[in-house]
Amino acid sequence: MGDPTRHEIFQYLADADAPVDVAELTAHFGLNHNAIRQHLAKLVDAGLVVESAAPPIGRGRPRLRYAVHPSADSRWGVTGPYERLAMLLTEVIRSGDAPVEVGRRAGLHQRLGDRPASEPVTPFVGQMARLGFAPSVRRDGDALDVTLEACPFTSAVLTDPDTVCMLHLGLAQGMAEAVGGIVVDELVPHDPRRAHCRLRCRMTRPSDD
Structure with missing residues (x-):
């Protein structure tokens, strides 16, 4: 992060609505693809950014996309999972609303980026x-079954699973509502x-109704 351009790239990814590819970064920063x-690569090696393949379109290799690693909590201006959880719990206390409803409202306001109207699963x-x-x-x-392979709030769930899991369910329901084309019926916790x-x-x- 000592390199100003690298920090700017990281901040661009942190502010982006969706994972970003090299072409978008090249156009924005005016640098060549190799730079x-x-x-x-430095950001990925440092565990600050994750690399993933975009869904394939036609022939050729799928594009690589980049996003801030979830574990980059509270560093370099990125809001961490426990900060997000604290804000949601504060809203539960302030409003008196059920955790699932507070989570749903938060999910509706998540930045989901542009998407093809016929493809809600990716965003x-x-x-x-x-x-x-x-x-x-x-x-x-x-x-559609979505298995959550990791829990960003492990300690909090062990303390109060009913509240935190209902926030999770509400988040998912709100994001599905924002995207359209998906309804989340149930969270099966483990x-x-x-x-x-x-x-x-x-x-x-x-x-459909």
Whole structure:
């Protein structure tokens, strides 16, 4: 982070609505692709940024995309998971509303980025990843199971699973509502130390209730 350009790239990723590819960074910073890739490699090696492959479009290799690592909590201007949790819990106390409703409102205001109207799964799962849940997806027709391979609030869940898990469910429901095309019906919780909680979801069509 001692390099000013590298810090600016990191901050751009932190402020982005969705994972960013090299072409976008090249256009924004006016640098060549190799220079951008070198900075990204340093950030990935430092555990501050994660690299993932975009869904394939046509032939050729899928584009690589970059986002701030969820573990970069409270560093370099990034709000960490426990800071987010504290804000949600404060809202529960202030409003008196149920945790699931507070989570839903927060989920509605998550930055989900641009997406094809017919493809709601990518932005929904991408934002769950940005929040530190490490999701994996299994789809069978209109049924969608999202397994949360990690829990960013392990200690808090062990203290009060009912409250924190309902915040999680509300977050997922709000983000699904914001994206459209997905309804989150249920959160099946597990021991947060082992994670693998499941969101049971379904795809919807414009004519569905």
